Amino acid sequence: xxxxxxxxxxxxxxxxxxxxxxxxxxxxxxxxxxxxxxxxxxxxxxxxxxxxxxxxxxxxxxxxxxxxxxxxxxxxxxxxxxxxxxxxxxxxxxxxxxxxxxxxxxxxxxxxxxxxxxxxxxxxxxxx
Numbered sequence: 001x002x003x004x005x006x007x008x009x010x011x012x013x014x015x016x017x018x019x020x021x022x023x024x025x026x027x028x029x030x031x032x033x034x035x036x037x038x039x040x041x042x043x044x045x046x047x048x049x050x051x052x053x054x055x056x057x058x059x060x061x062x063x064x065x066x067x068x069x070x071x072x073x074x075x076x077x078x079x080x081x082x083x084x085x086x087x088x089x090x091x092x093x094x095x096x097x098x099x100x101x102x103x104x105x106x107x108x109x110x111x112x113x114x115x116x117x118x119x120x121x122x123x124x125x126x127x128x
Contacts, residue, residue: 001028002025046070050069051069057102059114063075064118066100078123080122081094082124083126087104089104090115
């Protein structure tokens with residue numbers, strides 16, 4: 001749509017269609033940015049409201065658990081769709097809009113290898 005808009009504007013077209021197309025392209029960029037900012041603010045608000053802003057992560061062969069003062073959850077490894085690996089942290093992707101950030105500061109290489117093996121063995125994609 002953006003390419004079509006550029007083409008029409010370059011041709012000198014200033015019709016109402018170009019205006020609607022420009023508004024659609026602009027909103028297509030604004031909505032994801034607004035969603036990101038609102039999600040970030042909500043997450044940071046919850047984090048600052050916690051007395052002890054820490055969570056624990058435990059893993060075994062069939063499932064993994066996360067717990068904080070706000071609650072806990074145990075999920076099977078089959079719930080993991082993707083594992084995004086970065087230098088200082090990993091992101092466990094459960095669904096399109098549900099992720100868990102996993103800091104690596106306290107994880108041994110053996111624990112990291114275990115998580116990678118469980119995700120891969122249960123059909124999750126492991127990125128680098």
